[in-house]
Amino acid sequence: MPVVVIFGRTNVGKSTLFNTLVEKKQAIVSNIAGTTRDSNINIVRWGGFAFELIDTGGIINPDQDTLFKKYKGGKELQTEEEINIKVQRQAVQYLKAADLVLFVVDNKTGILPADRQMITVLRKNLSGAIEDKIILIANKVDSGAQAAEAAEFNKLGLGEPFMISAVTGSGTGDLLDLIAKYLKKRKLQVKEVPADPDKISVCILGKPNVGKSSLLNSLLGYEKVIVSPMAHTTREPQNTEIEYQGKKIILIDTAGISAHAHKNEDLVKYGVEKSLGTLRRSDIVLLVLDINEGITHQDAKLVEEIVEAGKSLIIIANKWDLIHPRDTKKYTAIIRDNFPFALWAPIQFVSAKTKEKVEKIMDLVLDLDAARKIKLSDSQLAHFLSKIVKIHRPAKGKGTRPPHIYELKQQDIDPPVFEVRIGPDDNLHFSYTRFIINHLREQFGFHGVPIKVFITNKPKVHGQMGLPGRKHAIPGRPAAVPRRYRAARRK
Numbered sequence: 001m002p003v004v005v006i007f008g009r010t011n012v013g014k015s016t017l018f019n020t021l022v023e024k025k026q027a028i029v030s031n032i033a034g035t036t037r038d039s040n041i042n043i044v045r046w047g048g049f050a051f052e053l054i055d056t057g058g059i060i061n062p063d064q065d066t067l068f069k070k071y072k073g074g075k076e077l078q079t080e081e082e083i084n085i086k087v088q089r090q091a092v093q094y095l096k097a098a099d100l101v102l103f104v105v106d107n108k109t110g111i112l113p114a115d116r117q118m119i120t121v122l123r124k125n126l127s128g129a130i131e132d133k134i135i136l137i138a139n140k141v142d143s144g145a146q147a148a149e150a151a152e153f154n155k156l157g158l159g160e161p162f163m164i165s166a167v168t169g170s171g172t173g174d175l176l177d178l179i180a181k182y183l184k185k186r187k188l189q190v191k192e193v194p195a196d197p198d199k200i201s202v203c204i205l206g207k208p209n210v211g212k213s214s215l216l217n218s219l220l221g222y223e224k225v226i227v228s229p230m231a232h233t234t235r236e237p238q239n240t241e242i243e244y245q246g247k248k249i250i251l252i253d254t255a256g257i258s259a260h261a262h263k264n265e266d267l268v269k270y271g272v273e274k275s276l277g278t279l280r281r282s283d284i285v286l287l288v289l290d291i292n293e294g295i296t297h298q299d300a301k302l303v304e305e306i307v308e309a310g311k312s313l314i315i316i317a318n319k320w321d322l323i324h325p326r327d328t329k330k331y332t333a334i335i336r337d338n339f340p341f342a343l344w345a346p347i348q349f350v351s352a353k354t355k356e357k358v359e360k361i362m363d364l365v366l367d368l369d370a371a372r373k374i375k376l377s378d379s380q381l382a383h384f385l386s387k388i389v390k391i392h393r394p395a396k397g398k399g400t401r402p403p404h405i406y407e408l409k410q411q412d413i414d415p416p417v418f419e420v421r422i423g424p425d426d427n428l429h430f431s432y433t434r435f436i437i438n439h440l441r442e443q444f445g446f447h448g449v450p451i452k453v454f455i456t457n458k459p460k461v462h463g464q465m466g467l468p469g470r471k472h473a474i475p476g477r478p479a480a481v482p483r484r485y486r487a488a489r490r491k
Contacts, residue, residue: 001043002051002183005094007122008104009114013139015040017104017166018055021176039090041239046176049183054098056091095125100133100182102175103158107138107150119156135178136161142168199241199248200369203282205306207298210290211318214352216240216253219361244362247369254278279305283414284312284368286361291317291331291349295338303339310415312368312449313345314361321351344441346448368448372414376444381408381418388439397427406458408436416440417452424460 006014022042040055095101101122105115122130138150138161153161162178164171204212220240240251279285285306289299306313315335320326332347339345346364350357376384385408394403403426411417420436422428437451 002099003054003094003097004044004051004100004102004179005054005056005098006102006104007056007091007095007118009112009118012104012106013166014104015055017102017137017139017164017172018042018053020166020169020172021053039094044176047180049180051099051179051183054094056094057088092121092125095122096127098126098133099186100135100179101126101130102137102179103134104137104139105153105156105161107140107146107153107163110149110152111155115156119158131158134158135175135182137175138163139166141165141171199250200284200365201250201252201282202284202286202365203252203254203278203311204286204288205254205279205302206288207290207296207302210288210293211352212288213253215286215288215316215318215350215358216251218352218355218358219251245366247366249362249365252278252282276305279311280309282311283372284314284365286314286316288316288318289335290319292319292322295335300338303342307341307450310450310452312372312415313342314364314368314448315339315342315345315347316361317347317349318352320349321354321356344446344448344450364448371446371449372416374416374444374446375413376410378409381410384408384439384443388436391439392432392435394422395429395432397429401426403428415450415452416446417454420453420455421458422455424458426457428455 006018008014018040021044024042039057042053043050044053103118103122105111119130122134126133136153136156136158138153141147141150141163142165147163150161150163162171162175164175166172204216206212220242240253242249242251287299287302287306289295303313317331317335323331326349328349331349335347336343346368348357348361348364350361352358385405389405394405396402403422405428406421406423409419409421411419418436418440420428420433433453433455437453440446440451
């Protein structure tokens with residue numbers, strides 16, 4: 001698929017343009033320089049063609065040669081400066097792979113020395129004549145009067161600037177037409193690919209510094225996202241689509257969820273909100289724990305959120321390489337004790353750093369996806385109901401008589417939802433609902449999947465005249481009349 005990269009100095013509106021073109025609020029937008037760290041990637045479909053759009057982090061220090069010498073890839077990123085170096089290295093890598101670069105400048109500030117420095121970066125990293133691979137975009141042109149000011153950018157020697165307003169969307173449709181024209185000219189056109197409804201969406205969730213980004217990189221086999229021991233290094237959800245055993249899977253690394261304050265508190269808050277939004281749109285959640293640090297109340301709250309949202313759950317006990325001695329039974333018991341409402345979730349002990357047992361996670365993802373889509377027939381459930389009622393009679397919640405279960409039906413899949421219908425005046429104890437759920441898991445393989453069961457009462461059937469003492473009437477027939485009223489009725 002053709003690769004189109006958005007590039008420019010900080011705070012020219014790259015992330016706003018990215019969100020407008022992909023028609024999603026994927027990238028975080030703020031006035032803080034260096035907000036974007038990991039490059040945002042998504043597919044744009046327009047006019048029968050598709051391309052991959054990449055929003056890169058802003059280049060803060062264009063003196064790459066001096067800058068990159070300070071950082072050796074083998075060590076961890078300990079400071080903001082080192083993280084910024086890694087952001088720039090990632091941006092440069094995407095530049096080298098680009099078929100087309102959207103070079104964004106700020107029409108309101110005019111040409112700054114940093115804009116000219118960006119052109120130097122482009123000349124170093126783009127092959128061939130850069131004028132053939134660049135569209136110069138003057139952003140923040142919100143009126144006709146401001147359009148005249150954009151002529152200044154002709155001095156950059158990259159041709160006539162294309163004027164847009166990423167905030168309002170003005171000019172972005174014409175920009176997409178221009179991109180399409182360029183891709184056709186270079187024979188890079190790719191026909192539009194329809195969305196695949198069977199994709200499995202997997203969200204990687206957890207507190208800061210538990211190893212979420214390291215886990216994503218280990219699953220992919222290459223460094224997609226920046227890893228650092230500094231909290232909140234990842235600020236935006238990072239989507240990566242892969243294919244595993246014939247199934248398309250979207251892996252989403254999210255910002256760490258923490259209740260503690262941070263110097264960029266607004267960015268952290270927005271990142272957490274996006275993480276929770278990603279959770280609600282996912283099918284399966286990989287909850288990453290730092291098993292070496294122990295389980296906290298924050299982890300338990302995250303599990304509650306996952307269960308409440310009806311998502312499948314795999315508990316990833318990360319940093320297993322730091323545990324000595326390794327006692328799987330002991331640590332499994334600790335996890336189960338802390339998450340009593342998710343005893344159905346499988347636990348996988350891994351080391352994202354050494355990649356130990358990481359490959360087993362993808363097999364678990366496929367198992368849980370299959371379990372979410374199990375559909376049971378009415379006859380299967382009728383047989384199942386008669387069997388469990390013999391094992392354990394339904395327990396009453398209120399009232400004096402035991403409830404009678406008339407039927408058990410599956411109402412939905414992904415996740416599975418069941419309806420238990422009882423008598424009009426019956427009340428079923430909540431413990432019996434758990435009994436039904438546990439046996440459904442055991443018999444039909446709903447492992448790692450939350451099951452919802454709701455109770456309904458059979459409606460009371462109203463007869464004629466409201467005579468006392470009548471039994472349930474059959475619709476369409478007269479209600480049975482007690483014997484003591486028959487003589488009075490004959491008279």
